Amino acid sequence: MKSENNIKASSGYTYLVLLVLLIITLVVGMALTKNPIFLILFVFIALIVKGFFTVNPNGSKVLVLFGDYKGTVRDNGFFWANPFYSRESFSLRARNFDSERVKVNDKVGNPIMINVILVWKVQDTFKSAFDVDNYQEFVRVQTDAAVRKLAGSYPYDNFDAAVAELTLRSGMDEVNEALENEITERLAIAGIEVMEARIGYLAYAPEIASSMLKRQQAVAIVAARKKIVEGAVGMVQDALDQLKEEDIIEFDDDKKASMISNLMVVLCSDKEVTPVINTGSLNG
Structure with a gap:
């Protein structure tokens, strides 16, 4: 498989000077001698003109001669190449x-x-x-x-x-x-x-976007609830341990279960809890 072949094209300014000289020769020769032989210079002038091309910055020209790839000109400027080359421009810009x-x-x-x-x-x-x-x-x-x-x-x-x-x-x-x-x-x-x-x-996709949003919300709610419960359990355990260490109150199993239940409700509820004041005993 072939790959790109970078080539250097001839300077267009050199051939531009040659073109001017040929034109001057044609005009002067025809004016002084009237000899039609000078008309042959039209062919050379046309070929030189056809060979001119320019390459802009970040551009290139791919040169092909009768189906045969000859190379690519990447240098920017004014150039001249074989007038029988076909030239295709390729931008090298991003x-x-x-x-x-x-x-x-x-x-x-x-x-x-x-x-x-x-x-x-x-x-x-x-x-x-x-x-x-x-x-x-x-x-x-x-x-x-x-x-x-x-x-x-x-x-x-x-x-x-x-x-x-x-x-x-x-x-x-x-x-x-x-x-x-x-x-x-x-x-x-x-x-x-x-x-x-x-x-x-x-x-x-639009047809499932609403359902998937609800699913994401449900997953988020479950994850948040899990964190809340984990935190609440830790807080209840700390409260019971502190009460026990400072010997503030003695709990039997029923009182401890009741207190744990009340604390979990308060800590895990997603709404503000309204306290109920008990003026009697804990069992009242």
């Missing part, structure tokens, strides 16, 4: 590609909406020109395929906190790195350098 949001299924089958932001540029003009039919369309299609493959490799979220699994939502750095590697591998055939690839949008 480009942004914001893909469309696509609906795909994640690893566990949930439909999600996802898109990617890609920063890329042409690295090898030979591959971009001759190894693929349309390199810009190739970038679009292969990026879309890479996003679909990535989305199917990870779950959107992990509702089981006990299972430490990488997800699209929680493992963005690792997921973006995997995405960049996948796109780089796919676009290498077209001579494209992937400078950065990141997930730009990620959400559940």
